[in-house]
Amino acid sequence: MTTAFITGATSGIGRAMAFALSDAGYDVYAVGRNEAALKEMQAERSGIFPIALDVTDREAIESVVADLQIDVLINNAGMMPPLGNFADMKISDIDATLEVNLSAAILLTRLVVPQMRERQSGHILFTGSSAAHAPFPNVAVYSATKAALSGFAASLRADLSPFGIRVTEIVPGRVETQLYKNILDPETRAAMYAGNVAVQPEDVAKMVVALLELPAWADVTRFDIMPTRPTTPSGSK
Numbered sequence: 001m002t003t004a005f006i007t008g009a010t011s012g013i014g015r016a017m018a019f020a021l022s023d024a025g026y027d028v029y030a031v032g033r034n035e036a037a038l039k040e041m042q043a044e045r046s047g048i049f050p051i052a053l054d055v056t057d058r059e060a061i062e063s064v065v066a067d068l069q070i071d072v073l074i075n076n077a078g079m080m081p082p083l084g085n086f087a088d089m090k091i092s093d094i095d096a097t098l099e100v101n102l103s104a105a106i107l108l109t110r111l112v113v114p115q116m117r118e119r120q121s122g123h124i125l126f127t128g129s130s131a132a133h134a135p136f137p138n139v140a141v142y143s144a145t146k147a148a149l150s151g152f153a154a155s156l157r158a159d160l161s162p163f164g165i166r167v168t169e170i171v172p173g174r175v176e177t178q179l180y181k182n183i184l185d186p187e188t189r190a191a192m193y194a195g196n197v198a199v200q201p202e203d204v205a206k207m208v209v210a211l212l213e214l215p216a217w218a219d220v221t222r223f224d225i226m227p228t229r230p231t232t233p234s235g236s237k
C-alpha cells in the first residue's frame with residue numbers, strides 16, 4: 001500500500017487532498033491540531049489515519065515519523081498572519097509564520113528524506129503560493145516563507161532526483177478555504193470568495209492525484225493554479 005503523510009489535513013486544501021488520495025487508494029496519514037475534524041474525516045474514509053499534533057512540536061513529529069513508511073509527503077500546513085503593513089507587524093506573528101510555514105516543513109522533510117533515499121523512491125510536495133512569485137502588499141512575511149519554500153524545493157530536488165525522489169511546488173492563487181478565518185470577519189471573507197473568483201480545494205487535489213500517477217521518471221516540478229477571474233491584488237494568495 002502506498003502511503004501519504006499530509007500536514008494541514010483538517011481543512012481546506014489539505015483536507016481535499018486527503019480525501020482525494022484516499023479515494024485514489026492511498027493510506028493517508030492526516031495531520032492537524034483539530035481532533036474533531038480528524039475524527040470526522042476518519043469516520044468518512046477507512047483509509048484515513050488521523051494524527052493530532054502541532055507541526056511546530058518537533059518531538060511529537062519526530063516520534064510519529066519514526067514509526068511510519070512515508071511514500072508521499074505533502075508539506076501543506078500553513079497560516080496567514082494578520083494582514084497589514086510590515087512596519088506594524090508583531091514580532092510574535094513573524095515568529096509564528098516562519099515556524100509554521102517554513103521551519104516545520106523543512107524539519108519534517110529532513111526527518112522523512114532518509115527513508116526515501118534508502119528506498120530510492122518517494123515524492124515530496126510543498127504547498128507554496130502565488131505570493132512567493134509576485135509582490136502583494138500586507139503579506140511580506142507570509143510571502144517570504146513561501147518564497148523560501150520555493151527555493152528550498154528547487155535545491156532539494158537537485159539533491160534528491162539522483163535517488164529517484166520527486167519534488168513538487170504547488171503554487172495556488174486564491175483558493176476558497178479557512179485560511180483567513182482568524183484574521184478577517186465573516187462578511188469580508190464571504191466577499192473575497194463571491195462571484196467564482198477562487199479556485200476550490202478539490203481542484204488543487206485533482207492536480208495532485210494526476211501528477212502522482214505519472215511514471216516515476218516524470219517529475220512535475222511546479223504547478224500554478226489560479227482563478228480565471230481577476231482578483232484584487234491584496235487578496236491574491
Ligand SMILES: NC(=O)c1ccc[n+]([C@@H]2O[C@H](COP(=O)([O-])OP(=O)(O)OC[C@H]3O[C@@H](n4cnc5c(N)ncnc54)[C@H](OP(=O)(O)O)[C@@H]3O)[C@@H](O)[C@H]2O)c1
Pocket residue numbers: 007008009010011012013014031032033034035053054055056076077078079100127128129130171172173174175176177178179180237
Ligand atoms: N487559500 C488560499 O488562497 C491559499 C493560496 C495559496 C496557498 N495557500 C496555502 O495552502 C495551505 C493550506 O491552507 P488552506 O488555504 O487550505 O487554509 P486552511 O483551510 O486554514 O487550512 C490550514 C491547515 O493548516 C493547518 N495548520 C495551521 N497551523 C498548524 C500547526 N501549527 N500545526 C498543524 N497544522 C497546522 C490547519 O490545521 P489545524 O488548525 O487543525 O492545526 C489546517 O488544516 C497553506 O500552506 C496556505 O498557505 C492557500
